[in-house]
Amino acid sequence: TAAPDGSSEWITSQEARSDVHALRARCDSVMVGAGTVRSDDPSLTTRFVSGSDPQRIVLGKAPAGARAHPCWEVEGDLVDVLLELGGRGVVDLLVEGGATVAAAFHEQGLVNEYVFYLAPALMGGEDGHPVFVGPGSATMADLWRGGLRDVRKIGSDLRVEFRPLEGD
Structure with missing residues (x-):
């Protein structure tokens, strides 16, 4: 995600950014x-x-x-x-x-695995940049749900991993 002006440095902690780099490696x-x-x-x-x-x-x-x-x-x-x-x-x-x-x-x-980092920070507003663009789910019945695989605290942030449910 990013602010309406496109800036996104830095939402998460240095520890979370290091974890992303370990994932890249x-x-x-x-x-x-x-x-x-x-x-x-x-x-x-x-x-x-x-x-x-x-x-x-x-x-x-x-x-x-x-x-x-x-x-x-x-x-x-x-x-x-x-x-x-x-x-x-x-x-x-x-x-x-x-x-x-x-x-x-x-x-x-x-996608066979999703990894998200959540910082204890709120941006709000209607003009920010979302994680996904597109139509999304029209109703709660259409909501995509994944299976939670792992949640862990990294620095001041959370790393959340989930996978698509069988049949998705």
Whole structure:
């Protein structure tokens, strides 16, 4: 998430950010959308912990000079993209977003584990940037529910892990 002006540094604690980097270090690759590269210019490297950097993947075209370079740029249907990445040897893909990419993977049922970090901070307002964009659930009966896997305190924050329920 982010404030209406796009700023998001730093919502979570240093300990939570270090945990994210440890997660990156355990994955083959990390993916963001081209919009995230344009707005945030993330380096997508492993910092704060020892470990190797994941292969950086941008869904779409990364602007020249972006910190995500060198990266693989992929486009098209997400299932085809995943097949292409599998052909390149990718086994563990960490999709960091942004909201459009995260929503696309979620809506197509292509996520096998969700990891969220919750800070004891409230932003409010109607103009902020959500975790997912798109239509969402129209009714409570349509609400997507996952199975809670783990909750732990990291610094002043919570790390929450859940998975899709069987049949989703």
